[in-house]
Amino acid sequence: MKVSENLLLDTYHLLQLARETALAQGNAERAERLSPVVNELRNLVIQNREPPSAQPTGIMSGQDFQTLLSITSRSSSLPVQGSPNQERYQAVLAMAAANMNETDIARHLGMTLEEVRTLLQIAQPRSTHSME
Incomplete structure (x- = not known):
């Protein structure tokens, strides 16, 4: 199932905001736990934007x-x-x-x-x- 690009991007932004909020509130531990999730979502957003390499038919x-x-x-x-x-x-x-x-x-x-x-x-x- 393909995830909508907008939904994926919104989720990425939401988790990135949660991570930055944790840092702003001085909760480095929570920000550290969110970092891998934010990084993975960023990679998914980038992959989703790349056109698929279609094999010739x-x-x-x-x-x-x-x-x-x-x-x-x-x-x-x-x-x-x-x-x-x-x-x-x-x-x-x-x-x-x-x-x-x-x-x-x-x-x-x-x-x-x-x-x-x-x-x-x-x-x-x-x-x-x-x-x-």
Whole structure:
């Protein structure tokens, strides 16, 4: 059973007030007995505020999607990290690495086929061309 966040917070405040009142009245023994309870309630309040870490379900739990996600999380060779263009570039690379064809990548990301091809060409290692 999940306890209401407001109820938990109110209980924490009430016990904290009781502890501080005991200290103000010179009853250190009572304040000392309340301290572990107040600390535990504080931890519960903090835990209750943290969003639960949900495990992916459905298509997002599949191995292919997780592979794609891990590839996009890796850093790439573009100089500006974290920009929207960087994210699109990483998404294109990840989809290509997951054997998605260029047309599907373009359709999925709302890009032109030429944009996708250009980004994939940028990602290819540069070969040295000899002058003849």
